[in-house]
Structure formats: C-alpha cells, structure tokens
Amino acid sequence: MSPFGALREQLLDAATAFADAPGTVPGILSGMVDDVDRALREELEIFPVCHHSPASALAMARRLREKQPKVVYLELCEDLQPLLDELRNCRLPVALQAFASELDGFPPAWGPLSVVAPITEASAEYQAIAYALDTPDVELVLVDRSADHVFQWLPREPAEPPTADEDAAGHGEEAALHGDAVGIEIGDLRPRFAELEAHLLHHGKVRHWSEWWDQYVEQPLVGADYETYRQVMVLIGSLFRRLGPGDGDRLARDEDRERYMWTRMREHLAASGVDPSQCLYVCGAFHAASRVEQFGLAAEAPAYDISPPTATRWLYGLIPSSHSAIEAQFGLASGSVSIAAATWTKAVARWGVTPYRLAGQQGARKRAGRAPLAAPAPPGPVTDRLSGFLSDPPALDGLDEAELLGWCVDIVRLARGNGYLASTADAIAVFETSILLAGMRNRARPTPYDFQDAAVTCIEKDVVPGRRDVRRLCEILLGGDRIGQVGYHALPPLAQDVYDRLSPLGLNLDKRAVQRALLNLDASPELVPCSHLLWILRHLLPDGAVRPIMGSRKLGERSIQESWDLAIGHHQRAIIELGYEGVTVEQVLEQRLRRSVWEPRATAAVALAAVEDAILYLGSRRFTDELGARAVELLAAERTVDDAPEVLRRIRRLLTHYRATEPVLPAWCEDFVTAGYAHYCTLLPTAFVDDDTGVRQVAAMLGFLSSMESLALALGCDRAQLELAVRQSHPEAPAKVALLWAAQSQLGLLPMAELRSRCDELLANPLVIPAFPQYMSGFVQALEPAPALAPFVVEMMSKAFARLPDAILLPWLPTLITTLRDQAPELVPVLVREAGRTFPASLAAVDTWVPPWAARAVPQAPAGRVAAPAGPVTGLLAGHPAACDAVAALLGCDGGWQEAVPAADGPGHPAVAELLARHPAAADAVAGLLAPSRTMLSQAVG
Known part of the structure; x- marks a missing residue:
C-alpha cells in the first residue's frame, strides 16, 4: 500500500468540500501525490533540486556524505563534461560555455551560438561536482542533451533563437557577463501559469517570485531532513507541471529532455554494470515529477531516438559570471542570488554541515578537516513526511536582534558613505520598520527583503545623491554582487598568450579595476611588442577593454610615448571568446578581416579599410595584396557610388603610404586606379542625373578621376573617356549643375571667364536667386576635384553674401555649415586659407579694400611702356x-x-x-x- 494513502484521502476530501469543480481539482491533487510516490519508489534515487538554492545545496551535501554514491548523474549538457575539472582553477561564480561561430545545420541568422551554465558555490550541482571530482572511484556523468541539441530543438521560426530575459534591466553592467547566450540551469522552478504566480505573490504578501520562494520554500526546507526535503520538492515540481500549459513547445522540449536523460542513464548502467542503488540522479524538481513513458529503470518503453549532432563545430571554455548576470539571464529579482549566497553561508555555520569544495579552488575559504566518511546507510522505507509538513505550522525563528541591529548600523554607514544624510535615528527607524513590516506580512522574523523595504522607506529621500540607491546598498551589505574569474590555467591558449605578452607592463591583469599603463617606447624598446598587441586588442575587443589615452596608430605615424587604460580583467569574457576563434590575436584578426571582405555585403570601402588594418596590425604583404585584389573586384562589381567619398579618402591615404615606403606601387594599387578610373567614368553620367546619388558622392567621383588622372594615364587609361563622360552628363539639380561646370572648367572645356559670367547671370536673375545657395553648395563640393577653384568659390560666396536677400541667405547659412562639418570637413581649411589671402588682414584696410574681382579690368598699356627683352x-x-x-x-x-x-x-x-x-x-x-x-x-x- 502507498504510504501516501492518508494524505491522498485528506486532499480529496478538501477538494470535494471547497472546490467549485470537484472533477478537476481532485484529479490534480491526487496526481501530485502519485507523482511524489512514483519518484520516491524509483530504484534509481532521484534528487530534486532548484537552481542556486541554499536548501538544495545543503541537502545535497548531507545526502552525499550519507549515501556516498559511486555514480552521480547530473542534469547538465553532456558535452560540457571535459570543462568540469577546470573549475578548480577558477574563482566562482563562473559559467561553462559552448560556443559556435561557424554554423552548419542552423540558420545563419542565429550565429554565433552560445550556451552557458553558471555555477555558484551555493548550488547543489557544484556540491555534486566537487564530491565526484575529489572522491576516489566516483564517476560523474552528465546526461542532459548537448549544446547542439539545445538549438536543434528550437523552432526555426522566428529567425533568431531566444536569449536571456530582458526583465532585469536594472541589474547593472555586470548583468552582461553572459552576453546573449542561452542559459542552461538545473531546476527551473517557477510557475508557468501566470495567474498562479500572481495568486501566490498576492496572498504571500511579497513583491516578486524570488521573495516568495525564499519565504515559503527556502527557509522551511533549510533545516528539514532529507526525506521531507525530497518529498516537498517533488510535490512543488508536480504542482507547477500540472498547472502549466499542457500543449506548449516548452513542455514538449522538457519532455524530450527527460527522455534523453533516462536514455543516457540506461545506456551507462548497461555499459558499466553498476548497481543502481549506488547511483544518484540529480535533476530539477520539475523533471523529478516527469510522466514520460521512459521514466524509471523498469519502464518498458523503447529508448528515445537521439538525433545525431549537426556538423557545427563547437568550442568549449569557462567564462566569468556574477550574481547579477545569473539574475538577469534567468529572470530573478535583483539581489536574490546574493541573498541566497548569504543564506547558504549562514546555514552552513548554523547546521554544522561541511560542504564540498574542489581542491585548489580559488577564492574558497580555508575549510576545517573533513570528517571521515562512515559506511553508507541502507535506504529505509518510504514514509509520509508531507502530511506533517503541510499540516503543522512552520517553526518560527525568534527575532535575532543582533543580526538586525548589525544590518541597520551597516546600512547607515554605507548610506553616509554614498552621500545620504543618514544618522543614528535612521538606524533606529530601519530597525523598528523591519519588525513592523515582518509583522504585517505574518513573519515572526524580518527577512532580508523586509529589511530592504524598511531601509528604502527610512533612508532614501527624493533624490539619489550618488551612483547607488539604498536598495543597491542593501544588496551590497547582504552579500554583494560576487563576480567570478577564470584562472590562468583554465584560459584558452589565446588568452594565456595575451597575458604572457602583456606581462612586461608589470600590471596585475586579473584586477577588474581600470589600470593605467605608461609606455616610453624610445627608452624601453622591449615594450614595443606590448604596444602592438594593445592596438590589436583595441581593434578586436569591445569599447572600454583597452583604451588609448595618448598615442595613435595610423599610416605613416609612430608614437614615441603611449598611455593606456586597461580593463582586461573586467572584459575577461571577451578575451576568452577570442580564444574560440584562433590561437593568437593575429590569427583572429586575419580571419575577421578576410571574412569581412568576402561576406556578401562587402564593398570596396570595406576592403580598403581591411587593407589599412592589415598594414597597421599584421604587416603581411601577401595578405595585404590578397585583400587589395579583393578590393579591385568589389569596386568593379559595384553598381552604386554611395561609398565613393570613403573610397577616395582611403585610396589616397594608401597611395601616399606606398609612395613613401616602397619603391614601386603594389600591382593591386595600379589595378585599383585603372579599374576605378574606368568604373567612375562609366557611372558618372548616371550619377549626375540620379536623384538618389548625392552631391558629395558625385564630387568624390570627380575627385578620384582628377587626383588619379596622371597615374591612370600613365597606366594606359584614356583621358577622352573622362571628357566624353562629362559631355554626356546633363544634370538638372542646381548643385550638380554647378559641380558639372566646375568639372568642365577643370578639363578646360569651360573658360573661367565664361564660368564667372554664368554665375553673375544667375545672381542677376530674380527667378534663380532662391536656388543660388544650391549652386553655391555644388561649387563648395567642387573643391574636392578642383581645389584650384578656391579663389573662385570665395569670390562667388562673397557675391552671394553681398547680393542675396536675408530671407534666402540666413536659412542657407546653417545648412552650409552643417553640410561642411558632416560631409566635407577637409574643405573648410581650403576656404579659410583662400579667404585669408583675399580679404584684408586689418580692420583699417577694409574701408579702402577693393575686391580683386571688382578691379579686374586690364588698363590700356601706356605709350611709353617698358619693352620686354627679347628672348x-x-x-x-x-x-x-x-x-x-x-x-x-x-x-x-x-x-x-x-x-x-x-x-x-x-x-x-x-x-x-x-x-x-x-x-x-x-x-x-x-x-x-x-x-x-x-x-x-x-x-x-x-
């Protein structure tokens, strides 16, 4: 007979008496009892856990010492197993990561793929890992689906896989430590029925789910015996499972995970021949109440058909994590993981439990000698512990005045240090308010959440004077946002190489604080490789990781002294993920540059930028020539001229560099000039009349043709092609018309006298005067292909300022200034210098100054002029x-x-x-x- 028969009868009687639908509620309640009975009767002992739960960790430590299992089956991605031994080289919390950037079998829009499984000391999975790795003759087997299957089981629509929850925007910058990875956790215990969660929060008089769980599950189970803990956790998992959506994709994936895990455990038991009574299956409480046909070793259902992995190449490593990153990824309340860590520390001291820690674990406190293990006790009969737990009132802990007083004094001290005008009176108010809030919420003892609310009420005023508000100060006081770190020996080869090459700087790169590095490259030439590496890291890492304060890296420039702000420790995850792409940063940079120029949306401007980066950071002539040849191909294939200004700017800089450093130009440069000359000549007539092509783009095309003309003609191009293209151009927009006139003047097709006459006619025509600023803008842009027109542009601009009415002139001036600043800042010095040569240098000379264009008439030669010498x-x-x-x-x-x-x-x-x-x-x-x-x-x- 089932030991839970009496409990089932009590629940059915209560459902019949109080439920509106007697046929539904009794089925749910009896089904929950059946789930508990089924899980506890299973031959393979099931240990239900909740993710980052102190009660689960405490029960795990106790059960491992009592049972001493020979095999521990753990719900974690099976392909992450090789990483587990590296945890001893890290400071928790850290996250196990599987990463893939080259996809084969998944939609390209999903890339890169990333899966993380965070590990904290106050978690049951860490206790199981530490026990299995440090105990002889104990085997740890990960049985959950692989990272590849995580994404195989995701629906192909929408085009992007789900990522971390965005409900925790207020967690701070450390919440981004996991990036956009998909999180894998053991024991996701949260109602999947929104109305149920709202009902529990309302009647529990709490604000969020983390507080409800801490008050009604964590605190009662911390001191409970193992059987009570186990039965309550399975009951909660069954409750959330039965009251959740029954036909959702998430439930289907959960059931596939359960089939996967039971299949893997059966395979291992058959291969190893170990006695199931010496094994322990650690899984989430939700999965402990599973109803799939493969559940249990005695199930007669066939093994689950596991699909083969795709051809995607997965890379594995450890990345730093933090309490706030875990909270943000899994939708927990801010500070809940820190409070759980504080609860774990207090519970370990209170109940005298010696937790398991990996030997050599960084950041672990020195532990007392471990007591010798006793012989494992034989399992006893299953007894009903649920009835007493559900019917008896919880044991109420009395008020710990010393603990609460310490909190109140410390929060006032922290508040004063952060700009608050807090005093002893505020500490007293927080103390009394915490007790009052706990009483209003039917609690005999104030919880950390009550204390937080009381501190916010009594200390925080209208304005937060510093960076942190009182709620954040309470989180710091109660445990803080502990941030993990991956040790040197657990880093990938690339990250180790970075640390080794930067060691001459004499800095502790593990620190998360920003550090200043001063490099005198002339006095200390051994720091030159460090400088080169820092410039590469600045190109590869996110903003803020490596920031130059003094010094620059450009073509033709060499820094004598440099100053850097380094936050390598703060951005350790980014450096680790670089290690997934290559062995050295130079290899990663080469791969990224090659990928950028060969992607479908690459342009000639992108390829030229890659060439410049290759010259600055890699110094490989072969690779530079490869990128340059690709730039020629991209330029010849382009059908638009949107990037013409960027192309012109970069090719000018590269030609100047090669002329200054090498005896001859590379072959790709010559090909680029000839291809660009023919390409822009071909597109010029269309660009002049196309409304989608701006004046700046056309001016850049003409600038390319004029500045590269001598080299292009020397390489075999025909100047007649340019003249023909200009003659075939018939623009209608005023700015482009002015640009065409400037091009004709540059080619000698339009004399300067005629150009000046046309502009004077425009100024004299009242119908054209409103559009004259547009002509003027075109002439300004014409300084790009024809800088010799600067005197004429100054003359026309002066005439415009003198003759245009204010209604036209004043609205045009801001547009002219913003256009020059945004599109052609290099043309402003040309105009300023020419204006300085044209206009008088002193205020007194302005009254007698006559514009040169007003006194241009040539006087008749006098009768007695001086004869020029024959010659x-x-x-x-x-x-x-x-x-x-x-x-x-x-x-x-x-x-x-x-x-x-x-x-x-x-x-x-x-x-x-x-x-x-x-x-x-x-x-x-x-x-x-x-x-x-x-x-x-x-x-x-x-």
Whole structure:
C-alpha cells in the first residue's frame, strides 16, 4: 500500500468540500501525490533540486556524505563534461560555455551560438561536482542533451533563437557577463501559469517570485531532513507541471529532455554494470515529477531516438559570471542570488554541515578537516513526511536582534558613505520598520527583503545623491554582487598568450579595476611588442577593454610615448571568446578581416579599410595584396557610388603610404586606379542625373578621376573617356549643375571667364536667386576635384553674401555649415586659407579694400611702356596662347595679354615686361631650364 494513502484521502476530501469543480481539482491533487510516490519508489534515487538554492545545496551535501554514491548523474549538457575539472582553477561564480561561430545545420541568422551554465558555490550541482571530482572511484556523468541539441530543438521560426530575459534591466553592467547566450540551469522552478504566480505573490504578501520562494520554500526546507526535503520538492515540481500549459513547445522540449536523460542513464548502467542503488540522479524538481513513458529503470518503453549532432563545430571554455548576470539571464529579482549566497553561508555555520569544495579552488575559504566518511546507510522505507509538513505550522525563528541591529548600523554607514544624510535615528527607524513590516506580512522574523523595504522607506529621500540607491546598498551589505574569474590555467591558449605578452607592463591583469599603463617606447624598446598587441586588442575587443589615452596608430605615424587604460580583467569574457576563434590575436584578426571582405555585403570601402588594418596590425604583404585584389573586384562589381567619398579618402591615404615606403606601387594599387578610373567614368553620367546619388558622392567621383588622372594615364587609361563622360552628363539639380561646370572648367572645356559670367547671370536673375545657395553648395563640393577653384568659390560666396536677400541667405547659412562639418570637413581649411589671402588682414584696410574681382579690368598699356627683352620666354608665351589662356583663367586674369604680345620678340604685358627688364639674368636662366622641355610643359599646362 502507498504510504501516501492518508494524505491522498485528506486532499480529496478538501477538494470535494471547497472546490467549485470537484472533477478537476481532485484529479490534480491526487496526481501530485502519485507523482511524489512514483519518484520516491524509483530504484534509481532521484534528487530534486532548484537552481542556486541554499536548501538544495545543503541537502545535497548531507545526502552525499550519507549515501556516498559511486555514480552521480547530473542534469547538465553532456558535452560540457571535459570543462568540469577546470573549475578548480577558477574563482566562482563562473559559467561553462559552448560556443559556435561557424554554423552548419542552423540558420545563419542565429550565429554565433552560445550556451552557458553558471555555477555558484551555493548550488547543489557544484556540491555534486566537487564530491565526484575529489572522491576516489566516483564517476560523474552528465546526461542532459548537448549544446547542439539545445538549438536543434528550437523552432526555426522566428529567425533568431531566444536569449536571456530582458526583465532585469536594472541589474547593472555586470548583468552582461553572459552576453546573449542561452542559459542552461538545473531546476527551473517557477510557475508557468501566470495567474498562479500572481495568486501566490498576492496572498504571500511579497513583491516578486524570488521573495516568495525564499519565504515559503527556502527557509522551511533549510533545516528539514532529507526525506521531507525530497518529498516537498517533488510535490512543488508536480504542482507547477500540472498547472502549466499542457500543449506548449516548452513542455514538449522538457519532455524530450527527460527522455534523453533516462536514455543516457540506461545506456551507462548497461555499459558499466553498476548497481543502481549506488547511483544518484540529480535533476530539477520539475523533471523529478516527469510522466514520460521512459521514466524509471523498469519502464518498458523503447529508448528515445537521439538525433545525431549537426556538423557545427563547437568550442568549449569557462567564462566569468556574477550574481547579477545569473539574475538577469534567468529572470530573478535583483539581489536574490546574493541573498541566497548569504543564506547558504549562514546555514552552513548554523547546521554544522561541511560542504564540498574542489581542491585548489580559488577564492574558497580555508575549510576545517573533513570528517571521515562512515559506511553508507541502507535506504529505509518510504514514509509520509508531507502530511506533517503541510499540516503543522512552520517553526518560527525568534527575532535575532543582533543580526538586525548589525544590518541597520551597516546600512547607515554605507548610506553616509554614498552621500545620504543618514544618522543614528535612521538606524533606529530601519530597525523598528523591519519588525513592523515582518509583522504585517505574518513573519515572526524580518527577512532580508523586509529589511530592504524598511531601509528604502527610512533612508532614501527624493533624490539619489550618488551612483547607488539604498536598495543597491542593501544588496551590497547582504552579500554583494560576487563576480567570478577564470584562472590562468583554465584560459584558452589565446588568452594565456595575451597575458604572457602583456606581462612586461608589470600590471596585475586579473584586477577588474581600470589600470593605467605608461609606455616610453624610445627608452624601453622591449615594450614595443606590448604596444602592438594593445592596438590589436583595441581593434578586436569591445569599447572600454583597452583604451588609448595618448598615442595613435595610423599610416605613416609612430608614437614615441603611449598611455593606456586597461580593463582586461573586467572584459575577461571577451578575451576568452577570442580564444574560440584562433590561437593568437593575429590569427583572429586575419580571419575577421578576410571574412569581412568576402561576406556578401562587402564593398570596396570595406576592403580598403581591411587593407589599412592589415598594414597597421599584421604587416603581411601577401595578405595585404590578397585583400587589395579583393578590393579591385568589389569596386568593379559595384553598381552604386554611395561609398565613393570613403573610397577616395582611403585610396589616397594608401597611395601616399606606398609612395613613401616602397619603391614601386603594389600591382593591386595600379589595378585599383585603372579599374576605378574606368568604373567612375562609366557611372558618372548616371550619377549626375540620379536623384538618389548625392552631391558629395558625385564630387568624390570627380575627385578620384582628377587626383588619379596622371597615374591612370600613365597606366594606359584614356583621358577622352573622362571628357566624353562629362559631355554626356546633363544634370538638372542646381548643385550638380554647378559641380558639372566646375568639372568642365577643370578639363578646360569651360573658360573661367565664361564660368564667372554664368554665375553673375544667375545672381542677376530674380527667378534663380532662391536656388543660388544650391549652386553655391555644388561649387563648395567642387573643391574636392578642383581645389584650384578656391579663389573662385570665395569670390562667388562673397557675391552671394553681398547680393542675396536675408530671407534666402540666413536659412542657407546653417545648412552650409552643417553640410561642411558632416560631409566635407577637409574643405573648410581650403576656404579659410583662400579667404585669408583675399580679404584684408586689418580692420583699417577694409574701408579702402577693393575686391580683386571688382578691379579686374586690364588698363590700356601706356605709350611709353617698358619693352620686354627679347628672348625665349616671350617666344614661349606667344607660341602657346592656349596654355597661357588656361593659366590666366585659373589666376583670375582675362586674355588681354595676347594683344600686348604681337610677336615672339615683341613687347609683353606691362607688368611682365617690367619684371623681365628688372631681372634679365633670372629670365634667361629660367628660359634655359625650360627650353629642353617646352613641348612637355605646354602639354601639361594645356
């Protein structure tokens, strides 16, 4: 006969008397008793636990010492087992992690995949791990599904897998230690029926689930015997299971996990031949109440068909964790894990239990000698402990005045240190309010949560004076956010290499605080490799991990002294995850750069940025040439010119670097220039008329064509292609029209006099005046391809400021300033310098200043002008009037000089003739130097 028959009859009688639907409630209550009976009768002893529960950890430590099992089956991903021995090299809490960045069999949008299983000292799983690893002849077997199966069982829609809960935004920056990994926990005991949780919180007079669990489960079970603990935990798991959604995907995955675990345990028992009575199965209380057909060793159902893993390559390691990271990932209340850790410490001291700790565990307190293990006691008969637990009132602990007084004094001290005007009166108020709140909530003894509420009520005013509020100060007082650390020997090879290479800095890189590193690279050349590594880490790690204060790393620059703020210990997880990508940071950087230029959305600008990074950080000519060749391919395949400004800026910088450091340009640079010249010539007519292409992009295209023209022509390009592209361009937007005029002027297709005349006509036309600022913006952008137009742009801008009405001018000025600042900041110095040369330097000279464009008329030569000496200079000028016209147009002069030079030996322009007459020797010397290359010079000027 079942030992729970009397309890079942009592529950059925209560359901019949009080339930509105007698047919449903009795079934649920009797089913819960059946689940408890079934779990306790199982031949393989089932140990139900709750995640990070002090009561579970305490019961586990007691049961392990009493039973001394030879095999411990643990609900944890089976592929994480090789990591467990590395826990002794870490300071808890840490998390076991499985990581995959190269996916095969999963949607690409899911990557990278990450699974973490956090481990704390106050958890039953850590007690089981420490016992199994440090006890001879004990085997630990992880039986839960692998990390690969975790994602196999997720639905393919939506496109992204679920990640950590976002309900804990207030947990602080340490809540991000797990990143966006999927969390695996043992014993997820929380109602999956929202109405049930709300009902429990309301009638329990608590604010959140963590407080309810602490008051009604943790505290009563901390001192309970093993049988009572076991039966209550299975009962709670059965309750939440039966009152949860019955057809959800989550329940289906849980049942598949249970089939998976029982299949693995049966396989191990059959292979090892161990007696099931010497084994212990540690699982969540939810799974202890399982009803799957594979439950139990005596089940006749066939073994669960476990699917093979995908071809995804998984990498494994340990990452730092923290109390707040665990709370954020699993949706727990802020401070609940810290309070659980404090409860664990207090319970261990109160009940005299010696917990298990891994030998050599970092951060573990020195423990007393372990008592010798007694012979395991034979299991006794199952007796009903639930009836007494559910019917008897809980044992109420009296008020511990010393503990509460200590809390009140310490919170006032912390509050004063954080800017609060707290006093002894506030400590007394917190003490009395804590007792009052506990009484209102039917508690004989104030809990930490009562104390938190009382402190917030009595100390916190309208404004928080510092970084931490009173609730956060209470969490610090009651245990704080303990942050784990992975030891050196448990780090992947890449992280160990980083620590070794940075050791010459003489800093303790394990510290989480920000540390300042000063590097004098001239006086201490042995620090140069450290500097190089820090620049690579700055490129790879998130912001704040490695931050330069002084010094820079750019093409053509070398720092003599550098200063760095390092937070390596704070960002240890990021460095560990770099180890999943390669053996050294250089290998990781090379892989990332190669991946960036070969991804489907890569552009020529991205490839040029990768080339620059490869030069700065890797120094591999072969790899740089590979990236450069890819940049040529991407440029030739582009159908838009959105990245033209970035392409122009980067290729100019790279060409300057190669010309300064190498005798010849790399082949890929030459290919890029020729391909870019042909590519932009082809797209230029379309870009001029396309509304989606901005003026900045067109100006960058023209800048590429003009600045690379000499090199492109030397490499075999045809200048006629550019002239044809400009002639085929017919823009309608005013800014692009002005840009086209500037390009025609640059090519010699539009004389400066005609360009100035067109602009004067625009200013004189009342219908065009509202659009003149747009023309002006185009001329400003034209300084990119034609910087020699700076005097003309200053002239036109001055005329615009003088003639445009305020209604047009004033709205345009902010737009002009923001455009220059955002799109063309390098053009501002050009305009400023030209304006400085054009306008008077003193205020007194402004009254008599005459703009040069207002006094440009050339006066008639006087009758008695000075004759220029006959010679080759005047012959050169007279022989090539077209070249001289172009130079005169660029200088703002008209063509009147030709009338003053009738023949090669005739008189010249008055100013020129006077200059030549004063310095005949200089003129002859210059003519002698120019004579051998007249033809080349005239072609270049033309």
